[in-house]
Amino acid sequence: MAHHVGDAWDTALPDWEQRIRNRESLIPNLPLFDVMAQKALRIFKRLRVPDIIGTPTYGEACEQWVFDLVAAIFGSYDPETKRRALREFFLLIPKKNGKSSIAAAIIVTAAIMNERPEAELLLIAPTKTIAEIAFKQAKGIIRLDAALTKTFHVRDHLRKIVHRVSRAEIAVKAADTDAITGGKATFTLIDETHEFAKKSSAAAVFVEIRGALAARPDGFLMQITTQSKEPPAGVFKQELDKARAVRDGDLRLPLLAVLYELPESMAKRGGWKKPATWGLVNPNLGVSVDPQFLADQLLVAERDGPAAMALLASQHFNVEVGVGLKTDSWVGARHWGSAGEEGLTLDELIARSEVAVAGVDGGGLDDLLGLAVIGRDRETKKWLHWAHAWAHPEVLELRKEIAPRLHDFETAGDLTILTGEDPTQDVVDLANYVERLFKADLLPDNGAVGLDPAGISAIVDELVGRGIDDDLLVAIPQGYRLSPAIWGMERKLKNGTLRHGGQPMMDWVLGNAKTEQRGNAVIITKETAGKAKIDPLIASLNAFLLMARNPQATALRLDDFLSQPVMVV
Template identity: 45%
Template sequence: MADIPFNAERALKALAFFNRLRLPDVPGNPPLAEACGDWFRDILVAFLASEDPETKQRLVWELLCMVPKKNSKTTYVAGLGLTALFMEEAPNRQMLIVAPSQNISERCFDQAQGMIRLDTRLDAIFKVQDHLKCITRRKTGTKLDVKTFDTSIVTGEIPILTIIDEVHELGKKAKAAAVMQQIRGGGITKQGGQVLMITTQSDEAPAGIWKTELKKARAVRDGKGGKTPILLPVLYEFPAELQRDQDFWRDQRNWELLLPNAGRSIDLQRLIADYENNGRATAETEQIWASQHLNIEIGVGLAGDGWRGAEYWDLRADKTLTLKALIERSEVAVVGADGGGLDDLFGVCVIGREKVTRRWLVWCHAFAHPKVLEIRKEIAPRLQDFKEEGALTFCEVSEYVEKIAAIAAQVRDAGLLPEKNAVGFDPNNIAAFVDALALQKIDGFMLHRLRQGPALSPALWGLEHKLSDNTISHDGSAMMSWSVGNVKIEVKGNGNMATKQAAGRTKIDPVIAMLCAAILMSWNPEAFGNSVYRERGLLVA
C-alpha cells in the first residue's frame, strides 16, 4: 500500500471513533482497537483523512481493496461507514453501503446497528431505522443507507460516500457500469464524492465492471495510472507469474502473505485443514477455493474434468497473431466453424501451418445475435468485454454467416485453402452457412461435415500435445481463454467429448470451431494455390 500523507488531527479523530466500536457477534464484544488489524486502520486513515500537505486537498477519492474471504471486511466496512457518518459535518447528505445481495447487505447493516446498540453514547448520536436499513446522524441529518445493488439505488442526490462490498459480483450485472458512473458523478462536484470498493477475487474470470476496476487498480499500483491518480489500490494478491505457479501458491507457507487478519478472524491451521479436506477435493473446488481464500485469478482453470490443454493455453498466446499475420506466415490454412441458436455464439477458427517451422497458428473469432444479451443476462457483461477486445461481433444471423464465409474466402484468395476438406463444421443447423460459402464459390469437396462429440477426440488429444510441447500459437484473446476454460471433458466409450461446465452461463462454440479446424489440419493438407484457383474460376476477386 502506498504511503499516503494525511491530516493528523482528522486521522486521530477517525481512529478514536473507529477503535471504540465493538464487535456485536463475537463473545465478549471486543473493541475494534483489539479486534481489528492495523491493515484496515491504514485503509481507514488513507480514505478518510488523506491530504496533500501543500494544497490541503483530499488525495484519495477512490479506494479498491481486494482481500481474501474471512478477513472481516464486511464488519470493518460497517465500522468505517459509521466513522465516516460521524466525521461528516455537512447537513442532510447521503451515504451508501451497497452490497450485491440481500444477504450481504443485511449482514452489513446488522453489524453497523449492532455496534451502535452496544454503546449508549452511540445510540444518542445515531438514529437507527431497521425497516429502512438506514442510520441517521441526529446532529446533521446525514444518512447512511445500506442497500442491495440494483439500477435504482442512486436516486436524487448523488452520495458523498459510497462503499461497495463484494464489487466482483457486480461483474455479472449488465448495467453495473452505468450505475457506477452515476455514483461517481458526485466526485466531480464541488462537494466531492468518495467511493470505497472492497471485495474478494471473483470465482470466475473477471468480467464487466469488476474487470475494469481491477485493471485500473493494478495499473495505479504498477505506476501506470497517470500523473494524478485518485484511486488507492490495496490488493492482496501474488504477482501474476506466481499465480500461474501452482506449486508456489499451493505452498501453505506462503498463504499468510495474503491474510492480513491471520490470528484474528482467521486461524491459519483451520484454513489449511479446510483446504486439505474440502478445497482440494476436485479441480473445480480447488479453483473456487483458491480464488476466494488466496485471490488467485481464474483464467482458464485447473486440470481435472476440464480439458488438459487449458493448463498450457495462456502460455501459447501471441497477441501479434492477427488473421492477416496468420495468412502472411502460413503455407496452408483451414477453417472450422460451429454455432447454435440465438442464445449461443457462432465460432470461426482459422488454423494455418507456418512456413518452414510447420508450427500451427490459430486465430479465432465469435459472432452472436444481439438477442443473446437479453437471453443470457448473466454473461452479458463478459460478452461486451469480448466485443471491446475485438474478438466478438454482434450482428444478425444472415450477416454473420456471410462474414464467416468471407473469412474463408479471404484465406482462399491468399492461395492457402486445400483442394479438399478446406472448411469443416457441424452438419446440424448449418444450411445458411453452406449457402453463404457457395456464394463465395467454396463448395463441393472443399467442405467437410464433421461428426461431433467423441468423433472430435483426436483434435482434443492432438491440441493437448501441441500446446504442451509448444508447437502451436494462438491469438491470445480473452474470449478464447474463457471458452477454453469452460470446456469439461466427458469420457464416451473410447473417446473424449468436450461439453460445457454449465448450461447458459458458459459457451464453447469457438472451441468446437477450433477442434473442427484441427481435425482438417491433422490430415496434413497442401494448399491448392492461387494459380489453380484462377484457372478453375474459383477466385471471386
C-alpha cells in the same frame, strides 16, 4: 501546511512486489491532513466490534494495516477546501480478514465525520443475506456506544440509519434485490465488487455513483472485495485492471489501490499453497485468519480436485482464476495458457502460414457463431490458431449474466455483437475472413472449411458465392466423432506444437467446456446449458480435424516460389 493534488498524492507503488514479500505497508507515503486522519482514527478505534466475544474496540481488534487504510481514506480530505485529494479506494483482500466488519465501521465513521447536511451513505452488499449482515454489523456498532445510540436513529425495517443532527442517512442495500442508484450518494462503499459486477446494470450503476462524486467533492467511493471465483469479467475486471494500473504507475488517478495478491512468479505453479506465503496476502493471519483452518481447507481441496483448489485459491489467497481449473474440465484447457503467443493475430497467421483451414460452429439466435482458423507455419510447422465469434442481440437479452463478458470480448476484438439491423451480418463477416484465406492461396484444394452437418445453409451459400467451391466445404461429424480432435489438440497443446494468440474469449470458452466419457470416446459439452458457450471451441476442433489431414495449399505462394532454390541445367 498547504496541500496540493499533484505528485505528492501519486498513489503508485512500483515496488509493491518487494513490499508484499517483506510484509510492509501497501499504502504509499502520502501528505495526509493529519487533523482529519487522527480524528478518524480516534473515532474508528473507539467503535466496538459487535460480533467478537467480549466486543473489543476496533482499536484493540485490528492490525496496523487497517489503521493505515482508515488514515488514508479520511486523511485525504482537506477541511479548508472541503475537497478530497483521493476520491476512490480499492481494497482486494482474501476472506476472513475482517472485510465486511471493517466496511461497516468505515461507513459509520464516515457518517460521524461527514459535514454535508442530509448526505447519503450507501453500503452495497452483493446479496440480501450479506446486506442483512452488514446492516446488523453497523447497527451493532451503534448499539454498543451510548453516545452513538443518542446520535443515530436506527430504522430496522428499511435497513437505514439516520444521523439525528445532520440527517445524513446510511442505507444498506442488496445488489440482487434492491434498486441501486448512486445519483445522490456522497459516500458509497461496495462490498464484494466481483459479485456486484454480475448484474447486467452494473456498468450504469458505476456511472451514476461516479456522477454523484463529481457534484460532491467531499465524498468517496470505496470497494472492498475478494478475488472472483471465476476469471474476472465485466465491471469487476475493469475496476481491477484500473486498480492494478494505478498501483503499477501506468495510470494516474485520485485512487488508492491496496491489493493483497501474490506476485505472479509466486502465485503460478501452485506457489500460493506454501504456508510461508499465506501471511503475505492475509494480513490478519493468526488473528481472524486461522493458519490451521487454511491448512485443513487445502488438504480437502487437494482431495476434491481442481475446482475446489481454484475456489480456495481465489477466495483465501486472492489468486486470479484461469482456464481449466474444474474437475471435469477438458484436459487441453489445462495446457492452453502455456501455449499462448503474444501478437498471434489473423494477419500474423496468414503471413506465417503455408496452408490454413477454417472451422465453423453454432449460429442460432441464442448462440454464438464461432469461426476458428488453424494455419501451419511454413518454417516451424507448428499449428497457429485464431478465432472469432458473433452474438445476436437476443443472446444479451436472454443471457444477461454473460452480457458483461461478451462486451469484454467485443472490446478485445474477439467477438462482434450484431446490431440486429442486418441479420446476415455474421454470415457475411465470416465469409470475409474465409475469403481472405482463399485469396492468399492458403486453402487446400479439398477439406478447407469444416462445418457442423446441421450448420446454416446461408454460410454455404455465401462462401460459394465468393468462388469458394463446394469441394472445399466439409461436413464434420459431431459428438463422439470429434474424439480424435479432442485428444490430438490436448497433445499438441501440451508439447507446444499448437500456438494461439491468448484471446480472452477462448479462455472463457475453454473454461465452459467439460468432458464426458462415452465408451472408448470422449465428448465435449457445455458446463451449463444456455449461459456457457463453447461454439468457438467446437469450431476449433472442426478445423483441427481438417489440418490433421496434412493438407497442402492450392497454389504455391509467390514468396514461397521466390525462396525455392534455382535449378541450374
